[in-house]
Amino acid sequence: MSVVTPPQAARRADRAADGARASVAEWLRRPRPPLAPPRWLAILATALGGIALLGIPLVNPSYINLTVTLVMIWTVVGLGLNLLVGFGGQVSLGHSAFFAIGAYAVAVGGELGIPHPATLLVAGMLPFAVGYVIGLPALRLHGLQLGLVTLALAMATPAAIRAFEPLTHGSRGIAIDADPPSWVPLAHDQWIYYLALAAAVVAYLATRRLARGRLGRSFVAVRDAELVAETLGVNVWQTKTRLFATSAAYAGVAGGLYAMLLEFVGPENFNLALSISFVTLIVVGGLATVPGAVLGALFVQYVPTFTSSVSPAATGAAYGVVLIVFAFFLPFGLVGLARGALGKVVDRLPGRRG
Amino acid sequence: MTALLEVRDVRLSFGGLQALDGPSLDVADGEVVGLIGPNGAGKTSLFNCIGGLYRPQSGSIKVAGREVTGLPRHRIASLGVGRTFQNIGLLPSRTVLENVLAGGYHSTTGGWWATTLGLRRIGRSETELSARAIALLAELELSDVAGRMVGTLPFGTLKRIELARALLGEPRLLLVDEPANGLVHSEVLELGTTLRRLAAERGAAILLVEHHMGLVTSVCDRVAVLDFGRLIAQGDPHEVARDPQVVAAYLGSAA
Structure with missing residues (x-):
């Protein structure tokens, strides 16, 4: 049985359209539909990936678990931010603020004696509410102006944390005891690893559902042509505020996990550089792609480790160069590259799809 | 009346x-x-x-x-009220089929929670909408381009895609x-x-x-x-x- 899926058809048409005439730059820049693996491959890859992810913390030293946990935390932020920026087309340079709110929700909640996994819920809900309120006026702005307002948010975050000293203990920060509950036979690093894994899986599935189908199409319509979106019945402003609040909630949960992982929060953890690395993450991974958040998270976790071994200043320079290169040559990021490179091969694999 | x-x-x-x-x-x-x-x-x-x-x-x-x-x-x-635009109001980054499906927004339901939770009716409504979209594309002789990106197609074709999108909204x-x-x-x-x-x-x-x-x-x-x-x-x-x-x-x- 040979059923041609829309992505397969698109690639065939794509090839037929221009043969071998396209330059390399054009080839890189071309929008492409997602890979359409046959079902057996999807199941196999999910199973192997699942086993690997579940097994990692049991066989590795804690510093490895720490970096993999960070990758999952960045993934959660990236998934949410990509919903807002990639799919919804609303720029935010201010998500370090929501990340900080989530982190401090866990820290302050712990000081008040609320048990830790429960504080993660607050770490999601509080940034959602704050994001909604900030989004109400901010999303009336477009492009550059919205970028500036959210930039101000990121820049004000460390100062704001210091200013709320009675709650945040200012520059001294807050130490957190995030050991697993007594009934969990895991070390601290393993426990947080599994919490982060659960959060990343839930966030991934939720994002994939939101990004597809009726709502996903409405996001892209809002991004590409607001007037058209409205003509189709999309409440543009409501869509934008909900996207903003939802992406803030993702960042908040990630921030909460971050606080539990480091067992300390202080104002300098949440500076502008953190926001910039979030944006770099989604650009490198691939704007408006769901798997892009994972690839981008790997990038922002491991590339700075490598560059800082060259020179402390190299990380900033590397981010700058990478952002420029991706903006010019890879608008769909590493995921776009993977689609271009693997699309044909994956389409040829036999098996049932969809 | x-x-x-x-x-x-x-x-x-x-x-x-x-x-x-x-x-x-x-x-x-x-x-x-x-x-x-x-x-x-x-x-x-x-x-x-x-x-x-x-x-x-x-x-x-x-x-x-x-x-x-x-x-x-x-x-x-x-x-x-559905409409088409004089100078085309399609989404260039999407395929023809996805553009047409966007026309089903207000005639279908599926809020944020229902979508996030992956309720079964969301999947059903999506399947049913896709079937109607594919049928409409066939009637407007657009089946061949269904998987193509909109940006690369001639003007006359785009006009018909817009029409299909508007019609999908019933x-x-x-x-x-x-x-x-x-x-x-x-x-x-x-x-x-x-x-x-x-x-x-x-x-x-x-x-x-x-x-x-x-x-x-x-x-x-x-x-x-x-x-x-x-x-x-x-x-x-x-x-x-x-x-x-x-x-x-x-x-x-x-x-």
């Missing part, structure tokens, strides 16, 4: 330019009405008033008895702006027949802006003529085409 669309004395000006100077017009359920007139006569302006893109300074526009002037644009769509009133633009003569008449049939099957009324008189006379039950924002004639397409005022508007008067 009240009309599906009731336009009364709509006035719209941009600075000193009077785009609409009080035209009144009715469209009944299921009726196909042509809106013609020379360039700059106010046809697209009237469309934009009905769709909520412009807000007229005075006058009233009712859809199914409901006043739409001042209503948010997305609410107008949910009253059953509109009660479909505003179609120059669907024949970019088509050759034989395709125009074929498009007219298809448009008329698809609308009749769905019980949709059509208000059609078009310069191609062959299409207008073959498809429309009735024609309304705008000139300098005023309604100068309306009635049977063949009679209106002979009306001296209409001829003068198009060819310039002999005065």
